[in-house]
C-alpha cells in the first residue's frame with residue numbers, strides 16, 4: 044500500500060521584523076524624533092516589510108505568512124484592529140499611527156497626557172508585548188485598513204500569503220480588565236469583533252486562509268479556560284468563508300489537543316522541538332483526511348543548526364501515524380525570536396558559523412527537510428548536515444566537568460544560618476536603621492558611552508580609558524557620600540551590559556556582530572552565545588571594585604551578575620544541558636566572589652535580575668527550574684565568611700508563588716522592583732515569613748519623575764506598616780543607568796532626606 048501523503052510543504056508562522064540591519068528600529072526612532080514625516084516613515088517601513096516578503100518568496104517556502112510584520116508589536120496591531128482603545132487614548136482624539144504609537148510609548152503634548160500600555164514578557168521568551176486593557180471606554184469595532192493595505196501590497200508583489208495574527212483566546216487571556224465589565228463581557232466582545240475582523244479581511248482583502256496564533260494554549264488551562272477556548276473558536280469558525288489554521292508555539296497543548304480534531308480547523312501547527320508532550324499527543328488523536336499538520340521540528344528559539352536525522356525521524360513517525368494529513372515542515376515558533384541572517388556575521392570563523400542558523404538559514408533548513416522528505420533533495424544535503432553532528436563541536440573541559448561532578452551538598456550551604464550571620468553583620472557594619480543603597484549602575488551618559496566607543500574603536504589606549512573610568516567612579520562615590528547613602532556602588536560605567544560584560548571575560552562565550560533580536564518595539568538585544576564550557580581564567584572585577592572601595596570609608600558593594608541571569612540573557616548551546624552551563628557559570632561567579640572578598644570587599648551583590656523571566660510556563664516544570672536557580676545562586680555565595688554580606692537584586696515584583704524559592708537562595712539582603720502591586724507584594728512577604736532582608740524599591744526608575752521628600756516618606760512608612768523595621772532596606776527599584784544625572788541626584792537626595800526624617804522620628808519614639 045502506498046501512503047496517501049501529498050507532497051510535504053514548508054512554511055513559517057513569522058519572520059523577524061527588524062530588518063537585516065535593524066532598519067525598522069532606526070527609521071522608527073527617526074520618526075519619533077520628528078526627523079521623518081509620517082509618510083516617509085510609512086514608506087520606509089513598508090520597504091522592510093516588502094523585503095521580508097521578497098526574501099520568503101525566494102526562499103521557496105510554500106506557506107508564507109503575512110501580517111506577522113508589525114511596526115511595534117502584533118498584540119498592539121490587534122488592539123488597534125479590534126478597536127480596543129482605552130479611554131485615556133480615546134480622549135486624545137488621535138488616529139492611525141499617532142494613536143498606535145501613543146498606546147505603545149505614552150503621550151505627552153499640549154497638556155494632554157496618557158501613560159503607555161504596559162509591557163509584559165511573551166510566553167517565556169525575551170520578547171515583550173503590549174498588554175491590552177478593557178476599560179469602560181473600550182468600544183470594540185473593526186479598524187482593518189492598515190491590515191488590508193499590507194495584504195494588498197503582498198498580492199501586488201505576486202506573493203500568495205497566509206495571514207497570521209494572535210488569536211482571540213490569547214488576546215482575551217492577556218487583556219487586563221480595568222473597568223466595570225467582567226470576563227464574560229470581554230469574551231463576548233473579543234469573539235464578536237474578531238470574527239468581524241476576519242470577515243472584513245475576507246471581503247476587503249480577499250483572504251481565504253488565516254492562522255490564529257494561540258500560544259496561550261501552551262499554558263496550564265483550567266476547565267473554565269478550555270471551555271472558553273472552545274466557545275470562542277467555535278463561534279469564530281461557524282460558517283466562516285475561510286479556512287482557519289490553529290497556530291501554537293512555546294510548548295505542548297495537552298489541555299486542548301482532544302478538542303482540536305472536530306472543531307473545524309483546516310490545520311494545526313505544533314511545537315515539536317525539545318521534549319514536550321506534543322509528540323505523544325499526536326499518537327493519541329487522529330485527524331480528518333487532508334488536515335494540515337504543521338510540524339515545528341526546527342527550533343524557532345535557538346540559533347543552531349537543526350539535526351536533520353533527528354527531525355526526519357520525528358516527521359516520519361508522524362507521517363506513518365497520520366498518513367492522510369498534509370505535512371508542513373516548520374519552526375517551533377515564529378522566527379521573531381532569532382536574529383535575521385548569518386550573512387551579516389564577519390567576525391566569527393566559518394568553523395563556528397557552520398553550526399549556526401538564524402532566521403534566513405532556518406528557512407533554508409525547512410526547505411531542505413521538505414525536499415528530503417519529498418525525495419527531491421540532493422544526497423549531499425543530508426550528508427553535509429550529518430557531518431556537523433558527527434564530531435564533537437567543542438572540546439569539553441574535563442577538569443571543569445570533574446569540578447562540577449565533585450560538588451557536595453556542603454558547597455551549596457552557607458554557614459552559619461542566616462539569623463546568626465545577620466546578627467554578626469549588624470555588629471560589624473553598625474548601619475543606622477533603614478540602611479540605604481542603590482542597585483548598582485549610575486547614568487550611562489552620552490559622555491560615558493562616547494568613552495567606551497572610543498576605546499572600542501581603538502581611538503584611546505586601555506590606560507587612558509581606565510583612567511577616565513576611574514575618574515567617573517571617583518566622582519560618583521563622592522556624590523553618593525554627599526547624599527548620605529550607607530552602602531555605595533562604583534556605578535558600573537565600564538559595563539555596556541550586565542551580561543555581555545561578564546561573557547566577554549569568560550572562556551566559552553562567543554559574540555556575534557549583528558545577532559540582534561527584538562525585545563520590544565524598537566528595542567533589540569544582542570545576547571552573547573554560549574559556545575562551550577564556561578570558565579573564568581582571571582579575576583573579572585576585583586581591580587575596579589578594590590579601587591572604588593579605596594575611595595570611601597563606607598562599604599562599596601562588589602557587583603556581579605548571577606548565573607541564571609547570565610544564562611537567561613545568553614543564547615544557550617543546544618547540545619549542552621542548561622544545568623551544566625549554569626553550574627559552570629556559578630563556579631565562575633563563586634571564584635570571583637571569593638577573590639572580591641580576599642581583596643577586602645565586604646558586601647557583594649549578585650544580581651539575579653532575570654530569574655523570574657524564564658520560569659517555565661507549566662507549573663509541573665517550575666520546581667526543577669527553581670531548584671537549579673536556587674542551587675546555582677547558593678553555590679556562588681556559600682564560600683564567604685559569615686560577616687561578608689551577600690546582596691541580590693531582582694527586576695520584577697510578581698514574586699507571588701516563588702517567594703519561598705527566593706528566600707531559599709539564602710542571600711542576606713534582596714532589593715527588587717516596586718510597582719503598583721507593591722502593597723500586595725509586601726503583604727505576601729510578611730505572610731510568607733520571608734527572612735531575607737528586603738529593599739522594596741521606593742521609586743520607579745523607569746520614569747523621569749522626581750518624587751518629593753513627602754512622597755518618599757509616605758512610601759517608606761507604608762512599607763514599615765507591613766514589614767518590621769529591622770528587615771527593611773531603602774533603595775530605588777532598579778539600576779539608574781537609563782536615567783540622567785539631572786533626575787538621579789535630586790531623587791536620591793529626596794530619598795535620603797526622607798530616610799533621615801524617618802530615622803529621627805523613630806529615635807524620638809524610642810526615647
Ligand code: GLN
Nearest residue numbers: 482483484652694778779
Ligand atoms: N546592577 C544592575 C544595575 O544597576 C542591575 C540591573 C538590572 O537589574 N537589570 O544596572
Ligand code: ZN
Nearest residue numbers: 693694777778
Ligand atoms: Zn533591576
